[in-house]
Structures are given as structure tokens and as C-alpha cells.
Amino acid sequence: MTGNRVWLCHRCQREMVPQKTDFGYLGHSFYADILACPECGLVLIPEELAKGRIAEVEMQLEDK
Amino acid sequence: MKQTSGLEADCRQSEPAFCTVACPFHLDVRDFVSKLRRGGFNAAYRTYLNAVGFPGIVSALCPEPCREVCPRQNSGGAVALRLLERAALEYASNLEPNCYNVPRKPWRVAIVGAGISGLACALRLAGKGCDVTVFERTAHLGGHLNDLLPPEVLLSEISRQFMHVKYELRLRETIERLDDLACDAVYVATGARGSRFGLAADPGGAFASERAGVFLGGSLMGADSMGAIADGLQASAAIERYLKVAGMNQPAAVDRTRLRLDGTRVDPVQPVRPENGRTFTRDEAVAEAGRCLKCACDVCVRSCDLMGYFKKYPRRIAEEVEITIHPGTLDGNGTVATRLISTCLQCGLCRETCPQGIDTGALLLQSHRIMRKKGAMPWAFHDFFLRDMESASSEGGLCRPPPAGERSRYVFFPGCQLGASDPRYVTASYRFLLDHWPDTALLLSCCGAPAEWAGDEEIRDRALEKLRRDWLALGRPVAVFACPTCRKTLGRHLPEVEGIFLYELMRGQGLTPDRRFSGEIASVFDPCASRGEPDLQRTIRELAEGAGFELRPLPQEGRFARCCSWGGQVAVAHPPFARHVVKARITAGDAPYITYCANCRDIFAAAGKPARHILDVVFGGPEADRVPPTVTERRRNRALLKRQVLAEFWREEGKAEEVRMNLIVAAELRKKMDAELILETDIAAVIEHCEASGRKAFDPASGSFSGYRQIGPMTYWAEYRVGPDGGITLLNAYGHRMSIEGRSP
Numbered sequence: 001m002t003g004n005r006v007w008l009c010h011r012c013q014r015e016m017v018p019q020k021t022d023f024g025y026l027g028h029s030f031y032a033d034i035l036a037c038p039e040c041g042l043v044l045i046p047e048e049l050a051k052g053r054i055a056e057v058e059m060q061l062e063d064k
Numbered sequence: 065m066k067q068t069s070g071l072e073a074d075c076r077q078s079e080p081a082f083c084t085v086a087c088p089f090h091l092d093v094r095d096f097v098s099k100l101r102r103g104g105f106n107a108a109y110r111t112y113l114n115a116v117g118f119p120g121i122v123s124a125l126c127p128e129p130c131r132e133v134c135p136r137q138n139s140g141g142a143v144a145l146r147l148l149e150r151a152a153l154e155y156a157s158n159l160e161p162n163c164y165n166v167p168r169k170p171w172r173v174a175i176v177g178a179g180i181s182g183l184a185c186a187l188r189l190a191g192k193g194c195d196v197t198v199f200e201r202t203a204h205l206g207g208h209l210n211d212l213l214p215p216e217v218l219l220s221e222i223s224r225q226f227m228h229v230k231y232e233l234r235l236r237e238t239i240e241r242l243d244d245l246a247c248d249a250v251y252v253a254t255g256a257r258g259s260r261f262g263l264a265a266d267p268g269g270a271f272a273s274e275r276a277g278v279f280l281g282g283s284l285m286g287a288d289s290m291g292a293i294a295d296g297l298q299a300s301a302a303i304e305r306y307l308k309v310a311g312m313n314q315p316a317a318v319d320r321t322r323l324r325l326d327g328t329r330v331d332p333v334q335p336v337r338p339e340n341g342r343t344f345t346r347d348e349a350v351a352e353a354g355r356c357l358k359c360a361c362d363v364c365v366r367s368c369d370l371m372g373y374f375k376k377y378p379r380r381i382a383e384e385v386e387i388t389i390h391p392g393t394l395d396g397n398g399t400v401a402t403r404l405i406s407t408c409l410q411c412g413l414c415r416e417t418c419p420q421g422i423d424t425g426a427l428l429l430q431s432h433r434i435m436r437k438k439g440a441m442p443w444a445f446h447d448f449f450l451r452d453m454e455s456a457s458s459e460g461g462l463c464r465p466p467p468a469g470e471r472s473r474y475v476f477f478p479g480c481q482l483g484a485s486d487p488r489y490v491t492a493s494y495r496f497l498l499d500h501w502p503d504t505a506l507l508l509s510c511c512g513a514p515a516e517w518a519g520d521e522e523i524r525d526r527a528l529e530k531l532r533r534d535w536l537a538l539g540r541p542v543a544v545f546a547c548p549t550c551r552k553t554l555g556r557h558l559p560e561v562e563g564i565f566l567y568e569l570m571r572g573q574g575l576t577p578d579r580r581f582s583g584e585i586a587s588v589f590d591p592c593a594s595r596g597e598p599d600l601q602r603t604i605r606e607l608a609e610g611a612g613f614e615l616r617p618l619p620q621e622g623r624f625a626r627c628c629s630w631g632g633q634v635a636v637a638h639p640p641f642a643r644h645v646v647k648a649r650i651t652a653g654d655a656p657y658i659t660y661c662a663n664c665r666d667i668f669a670a671a672g673k674p675a676r677h678i679l680d681v682v683f684g685g686p687e688a689d690r691v692p693p694t695v696t697e698r699r700r701n702r703a704l705l706k707r708q709v710l711a712e713f714w715r716e717e718g719k720a721e722e723v724r725m726n727l728i729v730a731a732e733l734r735k736k737m738d739a740e741l742i743l744e745t746d747i748a749a750v751i752e753h754c755e756a757s758g759r760k761a762f763d764p765a766s767g768s769f770s771g772y773r774q775i776g777p778m779t780y781w782a783e784y785r786v787g788p789d790g791g792i793t794l795l796n797a798y799g800h801r802m803s804i805e806g807r808s809p
Contacts, residue, residue, distance in 0.1 A: 025801060
């Protein structure tokens with residue numbers, strides 16, 4: 001979905017760039033580099049990431 | 065193990081096979097035969113060698129007591145095990161025993177008698193590093209076997225098995241008194257009429273005599289030739305125990321099995337006859353090994369989708385569940401069975417098929433409840449279904465006394481999925497009911513099964529309590545069920561509600577309109593919840609036959625009805641398993657299915673299997689390949705149904721569905737969202753949130769927006785474009801379970 005697309009934060013009009021972002025699931029916390037607005041922190045998770053690495057980690061935590 | 069003790073005691077999966085128990089050597093025939101089946105003659109020979117000690121002798125003389133107990137004996141003939149054993153010898157590339165570098169032990173053992181029993185004992189103990197001396201009063205080895213086998217066979221086998229094992233042999237030496245032997249233990253195997261040195265057997269241990277350190281066995285104690293060898297081999301274990309811990313109480317070998325074999329496994333297969341009349345060729349041996357049933361109690365893994373898919377027996381499941389609900393670590397790690405617990409279809413087939421009546425499903429449901437109470441169950445597994453349940457009893461819910469008056473004899477309770485599949489199922493059925501029993505009320509709601517399957521007793525009980533209050537307010541009418549799961553759930557938790565099936569009332573009224581399906585072939589697919597409802601199952605068949613169908617039975621139906629994959633609502637917890645189950649169901653029979661559960665019908669139709677609901681048959685509804693509604697359409701259908709019944713039966717104009725957003729979704733995307741259980745209303749909520757807050761990403765190249773919102777345990781994403789007229793075109797939608805916490809510091 002994102003590929004090499006350039007995404008802007010609609011509110012801040014800043015280009016979104018990879019930034020460390022925190023995630024939580026089943027009581028576990030971790031972070032990953034995700035496209036985010038350098039100003040307000042709005043994030044963007046493309047479908048490939050949601051269906052790929054994120055789904056994998058979800059399953060690992062569920063089966064831990 | 066509080067949870068599982070009963071199960072562990074009852075499960076017979078690990079019971080030995082009948083032939084293994086009958087075999088003096090307790091040969092693991094299942095293992096031996098498995099190796100032969102794949103042409104593993106070397107491996108099979110090693111298994112055989114380890115069990116019998118002297119394969120060349122045993123395969124020549126064994127009278128095959130296994131044949132007497134082989135379940136194949138009345139079904140083509142017992143498996144020719146001795147011929148298979150000979151084939152293992154003939155086709156193994158190396159018959160020599162393995163040579164092990166075993167450290168010497170400090171124990172001296174005397175064996176009185178160099179018959180085959182004494183030699184078997186010597187072989188094992190010397191092989192383990194004991195200092196073994198065998199005393200024989202005659203001038204030759206082998207005892208009475210010299211009368212049964214040519215010396216070259218007997219002696220060459222003995223010398224082969226001892227080729228790497230050192231022991232001292234003293235021929236022509238008669239032992240008069242055991243006290244003369246300077247040793248730590250003695251095995252007395254002096255043959256059929258030999259001396260016992262005045263000792264009697266001690267029933268307290270295998271091969272034990274009343275004197276510590278002295279063991280008796282072989283023909284001396286009445287064993288036949290094979291028993292004598294087996295005694296020698298097994299006595300070595302009793303002697304080793306004595307040498308290590310000074311106990312004479314070695315347990316006797318298991319001589320019985322509690323195994324029960326599922327009779328359906330014994331399909332007649334003719335025995336393989338050796339073409340040369342004496343020995344099997346390799347191919348013949350493999351074919352004959354293939355006839356072995358490998359008797360084991362495995363009906364559960366063969367019938368239960370879950371146990372078969374995970375290849376786990378109840379005992380293993382119980383162990384994994386135990387460590388999952390009571391993890392040994394403080395941080396709760398090691399919850400290995402979470403997904404397993406969430407993947408049970410709750411269909412009850414395990415208990416129905418288990419000869420011991422073990423209810424693994426009940427164990428899994430109880431574990432599910434414990435995990436739910438602890439907050440340890442990933443709630444995304446069930447959230448969609450629980451929200452659907454809530455929606456069915458709120459915006460889709462309705463409770464009305466009969467249109468003609470307040471008194472209710474019956475209340476029609478179609479369940480939450482029938483109207484969701486097609487509102488006409490409910491409106492036509494209610495029309496039929498009112499035609500014959502105008503004092504029939506209507507109750508649209510959910511029975512609470514999704515909460516039951518999710519292990520959430522609190523939500524389930526709230527749903528049931530609401531139903532009970534409605535039922536009381538209607539004057540305790542008889543419930544008319546359309547869904548077997550509703551009946552099962554209420555039967556279990558609201559037993560005071562008397563019930564009957566819609567289809568039984570239809571049959572009673574002779575309601576099979578005509579033989580419009582004359583000549584068509586179909587199979588009735590019994591929903592799993594109909595397992596305990598033989599009258600219902602019969603009724604459906606009568607209705608279908610009355611409509612002209614020629615019915616073909618399915619391999620498993622009636623008592624052994626199977627789940628379509630909806631039960632337990634496992635589709636989120638384990639999508640590949642759910643697909644596996646659907647595939648297995650739709651390929652069980654070639655003919656189109658007739659079922660009486662809206663979920664079964666829609667799931668099969670979605671997978672491309674022509675399937676009719678029995679109401680399609682009765683009312684002549686749509687074709688068997690009707691495309692089932694999406695998850696979004698199901699909710700809309702419920703709301704539509706509510707408006708339709710209010711308008712038709714109570715002359716009330718309900719409020720039309722409020723269109724909050726003009727969301728354009730392409731058919732392909734709609735299909736994808738349906739498969740991923742994503743509601744268009746949830747995606748509309750995401751977009752509303754993005755538009756209202758301005759929190760959205762913008763791609764200037766394509767002009768599209770992307771944003772997210774967390775709804776319950778799920779985070780949903782929408783990529784969309786806003787048209788000049790304000791109309792919104794959805795470009796993509798997806799979700800994940802992880803929550804976004806924000807920027808890392």
C-alpha cells in the first residue's frame with residue numbers, strides 16, 4: 001500500500017518518516033520503526049506490515 | 065493435576081495392543097509393523113532383536129499366541145507375524161548385534177543352567193557389564209532346544225548373539241548348593257525337571273524366590289520354550305533391580321490390556337499368502353504388514369477435528385492445558401495451549417466416540433473459562449462474535465406477544481443467525497406459525513452460545529437472564545426453535561423453558577408443499593448441535609423426502625454429526641484450522657447438502673458447496689448456491705428483519721436504518737473484509753474519527769487518506785478517498801490486534 005509512497009501528516013503537513021513507536025499486546029510492550037509524523041507522532045502502518053511482521057508477533061505472543 | 069486426573073485414569077490411548085500382551089516377549093508389534101510397512105527391514109529387525117534376544121530361534125519356534133487375539137482373525141485372518149519376523153531376518157542387511165562399550169559393573173552373577181533361559185539372562189546381564197558365570201551340568205548349551213532345532217541353527221544363533229558379550233561358561237559342573245557360589249545374585253534355570261534347591265517362588269516379585277538374591281525361571285517354573293527365553297530376558301531386569309536396590313519386588317510384566325478397538329476399523333482385507341508357500345518376498349512382507357490394524361485406542365484423533373489436526377491425544381491435551389492454566393512461572397509464560405483451547409469446536413463428538421466417554425471438549429471449555437477469568441485469553445479471538453451477539457439482541461432484538469393478543473402458547477425463537485442469513489426464513493416461518501397457532505409470540509435475540517464458547521459465563525448468563533425475563537413476561541410459552549444450537553444452549557442453562565422444533569410443527573401440519581424437488585439427490589447434513597435430537601434428524605429427512613429429494617447418507621451423521629466449523633467460533637483463533645474443517649465437511653459427500661442450521665448452510669455455500677436450508681426446501685426458497693451475506697449484510701439483515709416483522713405483523717413502521725456515511729466499497733474489497741470479519745460500519749467509524757479529528761495521513765500523489773481507530777481489542781485501518789460530493793470511496797481496510805501506544809521517548 002505504501003511502497004515508496006510519500007505520506008504527509010494531514011494536520012501538520014509534515015512528511016512522515018520512520019520513527020520508534022511503542023506497541024502493546026497481551027501485557028507486553030515493544031517498539032518498532034514505523035512511519036510517523038515528526039511533529040505530532042501520528043503513525044501509519046501499511047497493510048504489508050499489519051499482515052506480515054505484526055501478525056507474526058501477535059501469534060508468537062498468543063502462543064508464548 | 066486437579067483438572068485432568070479423571071481423564072488420565074480413563075484414557076486408554078497408551079494401552080498395549082492385544083498381540084503385544086499375548087506375546088511372551090511383549091514385542092511392540094505396532095512399532096515393528098510400522099517399520100516393515102515402509103520397507104525398513106533393518107529397523108524392524110533391531111526392534112525384534114531387542115525384544116526376543118535370539119531372533120533366529122524365536123522366529124523358528126514361536127507358536128504365535130498373537131494370532132489368537134488378533135482382531136483380524138475373523139476378518140480375513142490374523143496377521144502372519146512369524147512370517148513377518150522371518151522376513152525381517154531375511155531382508156535385514158546386518159544380523160549381527162551391536163557392540164557397545166559398556167563399563168564393567170561390580171556385580172557377580174551366577175546362572176545355574178545353560179539352557180536357553182539361562183543363556184538369555186546371561187546375554188542381558190553380561191551385556192550390561194556384570195561378571196556372569198553360567199554353570200551347566202551337561203556338556204552342551206541350549207537345553208531342551210537341542211530336541212527342537214538342528215544344532216547348526218541353535219548354536220550359530222547363540223554364538224552370534226554372544227559375539228560381543230563375554231561371560232564364563234562352565235560345562236559339566238553340577239551345582240549342589242547355592243551357598244557354594246561366590247556371587248551377588250543367582251538365576252536358577254535348571255530346566256523342566258531341574259533342581260530348585262529347595263526354594264519356592266515368592267509372589268512378591270517377578271522371578272523372585274523366597275531367598276534374597278536368588279531368582280527362578282524358565283522351564284523349571286513351567287514355561288514353554290518361548291516363555292523360557294522371555295523369562296531369562298525379563299529375569300535379568302529383576303536381578304539388576306536387586307543388585308542396585310536390594311529389592312526382590314520387580315513388578316510382573318503387564319499381562320492384560322484395557323484396550324477396546326473401534327469395530328469400524330476392522331475392514332476385511334485378505335491375508336497375503338507367500339507365493340513360494342514358505343516365506344514372504346519383500347513386497348509380500350510390506351503388504352502383510354499393511355494389514356496390521358496397529359490396534360490402539362485412537363478413535364478420538366480419527367474423529368475429532370481438533371485432535372486429528374494437532375495430532376494430540378486427550379492425555380497430552382490435558383497436560384498442556386494444565387500447564388497453560390497453571391503456568392509454573394510467575395510471569396505466566398508457558399501458556400502453550402492457549403490456541404488449542406480456543407480452537408475446540410465444542411461439538412461434543414469426542415465424548416460421543418470415546419469408548420470411555422472422555423469429554424475433552426468439556427475440559428477445554430472449562431479451561432477457556434479459567435483463562436477468561438484470569439484475563440489470559442487473547443480477546444480478539446472472540447470479540448467480533450461477542451459484539452455480533454450484542455448487536456443481535458439490541459438493534460436486531462425484539463420481543464413481542466402474538467399480534468392477535470397477549471396470551472402466548474408458543475414463542476418463535478429463530479436465533480440470531482437465521483434472519484441474518486435471510487430475513488425471509490423468519491418471516492415465512494412466523495407466517496406459517498401464526499396461520500396455525502395465532503397465539504405465537506416472537507422473540508428475536510441470541511441464545512448466548514457465543515459467550516458460552518468464549519468461556520465468558522458472565523456475558524452468557526446476562527443474555528440468558530434477559531431471555532428468561534422475556535419468556536416470563538410472555539407467560540412461559542413453549543419455545544419454537546429453528547436452531548439446534550439455541551435449543552442445546554437453553555436446554556443446558558434454562559431447562560425450565562419447554563421447547564419444540566419449528567420443523568416438527570411443520571411435519572405435524574404435513575407441510576411439505578409438493579414434490580418440487582422430485583428426482584434431485586441430496587445429503588442431509590446434521591448440525592453438530594442436533595447430536596442428541598434423533599427426532600429432529602428424522603423430521604428433517606421426512607420433510608426432505610416429502611419434497612421429493614432422494615437422500616444419500618453421509619459417512620458421519622446422526623449421533624456422529626460433525627461441526628461445520630462455526631462451533632466454538634474458532635475462525636479468528638485459528639483460521640487454517642477452520643478452513644481445514646470446512647474442506648473436510650464439504651468433501652464428505654458428493655451430493656448437495658440440506659441442513660437445518662443457517663451457519664452450516666452459509667459456510668458451505670461460501671466454500672462453493674451447494675447447500676440448502678431445510679426452510680429453502682419447505683418454502684421453495686432460493687437456489688442451493690445462494691451467495692451468503694457478508695458479516696456487514698448479516699447485521700443489516702437483522703435490522704431489516706426487525707422492521708419487516710414489525711410492519712407486517714404489528715403494523716408498526718420501524719425507523720429505517722440511519723445512513724451515517726455514503727461509503728462506496730468495491731465488491732472485491734467487500735469480499736476481503738468479509739473474510740477478515742471486518743464490518744463496514746466499523747470502517748465507517750474509523751473514517752468518521754479521522755475526518756472529525758483530522759488525524760489521518762495523506763498521499764498527495766494519489767489523493768488518498770489513511771487512518772486508524774482502535775475498536776475493542778482491534779485496531780482498524782482505512783485507506784479512502786473523499787469525492788467532490790463528500791462521498792467516500794474505500795480503497796482498503798485491514799486490522800491488527802496490537803495496540804499503538806505512541807511515540808517512543
